[in-house]
Amino acid sequence: MPVIWLVLIVLALGAGGYVLGRSRALGSAGGDSRKLHSLPNYYGSNVAIKTLVPSFLVLAIWLIAQPIFVSSQISGQLPDGIVPEGSSVGLVMAEVRRTADGIGALVANGTMSADMAASAQVDPVDLTARLQEAGQVVTSAITQPILQAAQSYRAMNATGGMAMTALVLLIALGGLVYGLRETAPQFRARNVVEGSVRVLLIAAASLAILTTIGIVLSLLFNTVEFFRIYPASDFFGSLTWSPSFQGNSQLGIWPLLWGTLYISIIALTVAVPIGLFAAIYLSEYASKAVRSTAKPLLEILAGIPTIVYGLFALLTVGPMLMRVFGDEGIGWMQSGTAVMTAGLVMGIMLIPFVSSLSDDIINAVPQAMRDGSLGLGATKSETIRQVVLPAALPGIVGAILLAASRAIGETMIVVLGAGAAARLSMNPFDAMTTVTAKIVSQLTGDSDFASPEALVAFALGMTLFVITLGLNVFALYIVRKYREQYE
Structure with a gap:
């Protein structure tokens, strides 16, 4: 399921939870809101928060972690000798991702069936020609190891996508049910909602700070790695800028x-x-x-x-x-x-x-x-x-x-x-x-x-x-x- 559809479904569950929570609170008080600890809107907001926040949090973590996990698994399965001299695993994985995206584009426009794309009968030479004809970016001729890695990459992403959809929907439904079960006249919904909003505001402020820290640490670690390869004395002491991909820069x-x-x-x-x-x-x-x-x-x-x-x-x-x-x-x-x-x-x-x-x-x-x-x-x-x-x-x-x-x-x-x-x-x-x-x-x-x-x-x-x-x-x-x- 596309992520946008998953997001819309969760939002719909949150909106439904708000309506159900509000009506359930009024129903438990016999229609008299004066018997409730909080206003009816707080009860609906409590259900919506418990539906939306945990599911979106899991969705965000999954979307960040899945590409890293899949790439590490595929790179570990690459055969020895597949990395050409002067290249790196990162460049090979970039070719794998481009090939996987190209296969996905061929499946999407009906040029290739999904079963055919996942089968071992796909000819790398024919696939290269198809991708180039379709305007997909392929930097070199696709080899059999690259093709197999791309097929595994697509399969793991498809499996991860289905697992993510099931888990996010399960958490959203669980939060909706839990929020409805909490709804009762004596439940302090206003306190819970205001505390949840406070946590969300703190998280938003912390996210900006953590993003800045992440940017600085990314620059710092890669700068340290550069100075391990190239002396800092030459970097700050030389008056010549002449990078050369053949060395002696x-x-x-x-x-x-x-x-x-x-x-x-x-x-x-x-x-x-x-x-x-x-x-x-x-x-x-x-x-x-x-x-x-x-x-x-x-x-x-x-x-x-x-x-x-x-x-x-x-x-x-x-x-x-x-x-x-x-x-x-x-x-x-x-x-x-x-x-x-x-x-x-x-x-x-x-x-x-x-x-x-x-x-x-x-x-x-x-x-x-x-x-x-x-x-x-x-x-x-x-x-x-x-x-x-x-x-x-x-x-x-x-x-x-x-x-x-x-x-x-x-x-x-x-x-x-x-x-x-x-x-x-x-x-x-x-x-x-x-x-x-x-x-x-x-x-x-x-x-x-x-x-x-x-x-x-x-x-x-x-x-x-x-x-x-x-x-x-x-x-x-x-x-x-x-x-x-x-x-």
Whole structure:
């Protein structure tokens, strides 16, 4: 049974349990809700919670655990010598999963019967041709061991799916029956429901924290594994980035960090003055009508997808810069993909981050400070320069640091606008790349995750995580200090 149908059935059981629990509570009290400990809705909610929560919990755990268990079982059954030299079990298992998915697609569209797909009479060569004809992804010719592993993979998943369906429905029905049996006038349904909701809220908050911890631990463990293969002294001490899947790689991080910082500096050079001046105008000079129109229009820039900014850099800004700084103009620029291209477009993207945060911070400066300055004879511009901006400076610095962390983590604009060359250069019209762009390129394709060329992505991610975390903590510290001063 598809998971979506299972979810809908469980939801229907929960809704039915709510109605039955509510009506059973009223029936046990003779229709007089005053004889009940709690309102009738609490009794229905108690039955619904006992129906839905345990079954969905088991469903989630099963969906996470089954792929891991099946993959480990199938990988243990692979014959010796099936892993080619230079490959890994993970790549072979990826081929097994693709083959299994392809067989499932052939069964779904009626090209192959389910019995035929599970039989030993399937010809690997014929299956390869069928999958390629159907547009299924097959990286190489399917061999007999891969076919057998794929058939076992499908069979174990089918068995696990049936067992999951039966267990989840059994738990849902059991919870429904148990909740109905609890329903009685003296049952403290409100206490149980509110306690259950409290546990669910704590679980939701804990899930976010555990997800963050899981991400950090994943980065950390894979980074440690990378440094076991490739020395940390070479990673942080080399000035050359030259990964090679044939070995002898040079994986120095400094060219990538330089490209990241260079593009971010250009972006902030564009975003900070424009964003800050826009914030000063909107908060100090603009009328209410202009402010109510201009600020939402400015913040639309923050809602544009970054891939659109990347295409804008590739198709518009790059050719425009080439006409001025390329061979037709000054001759400094060799191609449209350069640090300047990505920096300018990224700066445009960051304008609403700086302007919106700075506007809120400037508006938070007490009006009494402005009135005092004006009362002493200062002009409006002098008040802004000598009173408002110094008072708002900690918050503005925090907004700039938050924009900087956003710039450091940007990917699509860099991929499309800055090129892919890892180099140390001061020329802003050279093509360069960043840490995030290299993470994408290193993890794209069927590379062996046991190799340093793939594991280096986690080391890059960990380095970037530490940098952005430091910027965010510093920015939040400054903003919090500012808020404590004026709130």
